[in-house]
Amino acid sequence: MNWIKERGALILGILINILFAVKLLKDTLIIKGFSYSYVIFLFLISLFIYWIYSYVLKNHKHRIIATMSLLIILFLIIYPNKMKFDNFIMGNLIDNFNELYRLTEKAEPTAFGQYKFMFILAFAILVPIVLGISYKFHKLIIFINLAYVASMWFLGYIEDVKKNLKLYLFITLFSSAIFAYSKVYRKFTKDNIKVKLDFKKMVVLSCVFSLIVSSISIILPQNFKGKYYTYHKGKFINKFSEGFQKNPLDVAKGSSYDLKLSGYSNNDKKLGGRIILDDKVAFEMEGQYIKYIRGSMKNYYTGNMWKSNNISYWKKDNQNIREHNVFNSQDSKKCEVKITPREIKTTSIMVPIYPYEINGINGNLYYDNTPVFMSSEIQNSPYSVKYVGGAMESIEEFQKHFKEHGRNHTTYFLGEMINSTEEEKSFKSTEPEIQRNLGRTCSIMDGDTVKTKYNEYLQMPNSVSERVYKLTYDIIKGSKSSEEKVERIINYLNKNYQYSLEVFDVPEEKDFVDYFLFDEKKGYCTYFATATTIMCRIAGVPARYSEGFKVENKGERNTRIDVTNQEAHAWSEVLIDPERDIWTIADPAPTPVEYRRKKKKKNTNINIDDIKINKSKNKQTNMQNQEVSGEKSGIKLTPKQIKVISITLIFIAILALNYALYKFRRKRLIKAKGIIPLYCFTARRLKSIDITRGESIGDKEFVESIKDDELRNKLLNMVDVYYKEHYGNITDSDFDRKEFIDFIEKYILSVEGKLKYYIKLFFYNFMP
Numbered sequence: 001m002n003w004i005k006e007r008g009a010l011i012l013g014i015l016i017n018i019l020f021a022v023k024l025l026k027d028t029l030i031i032k033g034f035s036y037s038y039v040i041f042l043f044l045i046s047l048f049i050y051w052i053y054s055y056v057l058k059n060h061k062h063r064i065i066a067t068m069s070l071l072i073i074l075f076l077i078i079y080p081n082k083m084k085f086d087n088f089i090m091g092n093l094i095d096n097f098n099e100l101y102r103l104t105e106k107a108e109p110t111a112f113g114q115y116k117f118m119f120i121l122a123f124a125i126l127v128p129i130v131l132g133i134s135y136k137f138h139k140l141i142i143f144i145n146l147a148y149v150a151s152m153w154f155l156g157y158i159e160d161v162k163k164n165l166k167l168y169l170f171i172t173l174f175s176s177a178i179f180a181y182s183k184v185y186r187k188f189t190k191d192n193i194k195v196k197l198d199f200k201k202m203v204v205l206s207c208v209f210s211l212i213v214s215s216i217s218i219i220l221p222q223n224f225k226g227k228y229y230t231y232h233k234g235k236f237i238n239k240f241s242e243g244f245q246k247n248p249l250d251v252a253k254g255s256s257y258d259l260k261l262s263g264y265s266n267n268d269k270k271l272g273g274r275i276i277l278d279d280k281v282a283f284e285m286e287g288q289y290i291k292y293i294r295g296s297m298k299n300y301y302t303g304n305m306w307k308s309n310n311i312s313y314w315k316k317d318n319q320n321i322r323e324h325n326v327f328n329s330q331d332s333k334k335c336e337v338k339i340t341p342r343e344i345k346t347t348s349i350m351v352p353i354y355p356y357e358i359n360g361i362n363g364n365l366y367y368d369n370t371p372v373f374m375s376s377e378i379q380n381s382p383y384s385v386k387y388v389g390g391a392m393e394s395i396e397e398f399q400k401h402f403k404e405h406g407r408n409h410t411t412y413f414l415g416e417m418i419n420s421t422e423e424e425k426s427f428k429s430t431e432p433e434i435q436r437n438l439g440r441t442c443s444i445m446d447g448d449t450v451k452t453k454y455n456e457y458l459q460m461p462n463s464v465s466e467r468v469y470k471l472t473y474d475i476i477k478g479s480k481s482s483e484e485k486v487e488r489i490i491n492y493l494n495k496n497y498q499y500s501l502e503v504f505d506v507p508e509e510k511d512f513v514d515y516f517l518f519d520e521k522k523g524y525c526t527y528f529a530t531a532t533t534i535m536c537r538i539a540g541v542p543a544r545y546s547e548g549f550k551v552e553n554k555g556e557r558n559t560r561i562d563v564t565n566q567e568a569h570a571w572s573e574v575l576i577d578p579e580r581d582i583w584t585i586a587d588p589a590p591t592p593v594e595y596r597r598k599k600k601k602k603n604t605n606i607n608i609d610d611i612k613i614n615k616s617k618n619k620q621t622n623m624q625n626q627e628v629s630g631e632k633s634g635i636k637l638t639p640k641q642i643k644v645i646s647i648t649l650i651f652i653a654i655l656a657l658n659y660a661l662y663k664f665r666r667k668r669l670i671k672a673k674g675i676i677p678l679y680c681f682t683a684r685r686l687k688s689i690d691i692t693r694g695e696s697i698g699d700k701e702f703v704e705s706i707k708d709d710e711l712r713n714k715l716l717n718m719v720d721v722y723y724k725e726h727y728g729n730i731t732d733s734d735f736d737r738k739e740f741i742d743f744i745e746k747y748i749l750s751v752e753g754k755l756k757y758y759i760k761l762f763f764y765n766f767m768p
Helices: 002-028 036-056 060-105 116-134 140-154 158-163 165-190 199-219 229-244 248-254 395-404 420-428 432-437 447-453 466-476 482-496 512-520 525-538 592-604 608-629 639-671 676-687 699-704 709-728 737-752 754-764
Strands: 281-287 292-298 333-341 355-359 365-367 373-375 383-389 543-550 559-564 568-577 582-586
Touching: 002 036, 002 116, 002 140, 002 158, 002 165, 036 060, 036 116, 116 140, 140 158, 140 165, 158 165, 165 199, 395 482, 395 568, 395 582, 466 482, 466 512, 466 525, 482 525, 482 568, 482 582, 512 525, 525 543, 525 568, 543 582, 639 676, 639 737, 676 709, 676 737, 699 709, 709 737, 737 754
Parallel strands: none
Antiparallel strands: 281 333, 281 559, 292 543, 333 383, 355 383, 365 373, 543 568, 568 582
């Protein structure tokens, strides 16, 4: 009963921390059929194991004997059934782990049954160890959970961590309170002081306090990046631009829109990498629903990033902006949208795909041939954009338009793909009414002319590998039109590459597209848009890289829509009609909002039986593949993952070795026949806090000069024993060496503090 009273609060704190950890695991890995009662049952077994080792087996020798006996029994059971055991490990555990790896990599649901054996191992081995260590270091489980939550955050499970953040704060505060109670209770009990602390009252008060604090912390502002950084930066530039930047266009370019303003990677030297998105409102949009809002366009690919290179800009001085030609102009209509900037502070003007007039902006307005619009000032007030609505914007709409009219004309040809003369004759023989219905988009332009006019949108760096070219040629082989090439490229990317926000940083020496297509094989919009643009260029289709927002259709018309950073997006735009300079959107990737909605819908429709069936099918497929290839597929780890795991394991091994060495030295000092090893140990440990004996004075004189009374008395007692042994050959067997070592360590800890103490103690075994 005393054992339970002494450890009850500690056990409760560890249990709620473990339950939180498995809840976060359940959310991040989408575990279906999860059973908390099963987890609690395993914890009770762990508690029983801990009770055996801490209460029944109090002697270290007994614990070692019990552990060795258990291992021998297991060996005697396993060894005669070695083949069955190997088949179980290789056939079930490894295959199950590979299946889990495949499912989690694709963010697909998993079944709780797939984790049961792992939970059994963890609760049978790790949890009893945590319980034992936590008895001396109460807050160990809190630090473990902190590291666990931070790891999940940096692994890309940001939304799941944010969803559980309030619960995490509550459990951390509540655990700290009951751990403090446990520490005080043990201290009072050890000092024979009657404890009158009401445990139930303490639990209720701690629970209420933790709930209040965690609730308040969640609603407090959490934008630590500087909410108006770009705004004040723009004001600063504008204020001093007369002396440093006489051309307002340079000011406009300096604060133009980039995806990093919405939380994407802010690395100016390379694309990709981990991103942190929030759901803050970038701007408000009032008017009819618009799917694509363009913020910037880039035409030059370096192999690592996109740039705007050699683009001409015009200043709008009350003259009309050049109206761009559009598809199916007979169905188009003039529309207007009102944009109100919120969190995004930029000089870029957010516009639909076919704008023709902008009103209400601050500063001078500049635009290019895309058209992309910028102002000489940061935009912080509403402005309106007039645009052509109802026109076809995407390659899918374009293809659908032609199929409905029973034609499959290409708009232009770059070289050998099709006999352009025959196609031109075929088109010219078409009835005039059908030509008008087609929107006069089936014009023919010589390939060399296209290459000359749109050379900047066919630019390719030397970093793009031969295998990217070969893959592209294989995909477009047999295409009868430029738009069919684009459609094939988009379909290939959609089918063979996974959308994911959980990606690794691209190696410095790697071309971004090559790394995405052949190494990473997953990514978000930046990856898909860049690959689409480059592959279209290889296919001879002029293409450019655009950034902006892909707005979610909330099912409302002529209303105000909040556009968030979650809808920030990148896509490719390809040339459809070179004679009239008409471009269309080629977009193979969703936004994070679209991806999560699709994932949630998919997960809702999947049950545990489906997972088991898929697991069985995948297992059969894997076995068939292994029979064909004669090889077993292992877990695929990147070189960076292997390096991190190796370093971590080495570090853990060093820590374990260091702890074992320290315990061995301590035990040897306690059991040593003479006092001299303890004397040398004490001198060395005190040296770490700058307490050293000078060469000109003796031991006793040195000890008497120490100001701390308790330390001085302890050392005087040890010096007397040392003198008797060294000069009189008399051994004092009554001297308590264990108590003396504990005192020295506690004194050093009180002087240095925990962090400094444990760091120095870590290096103690490796220093001469």
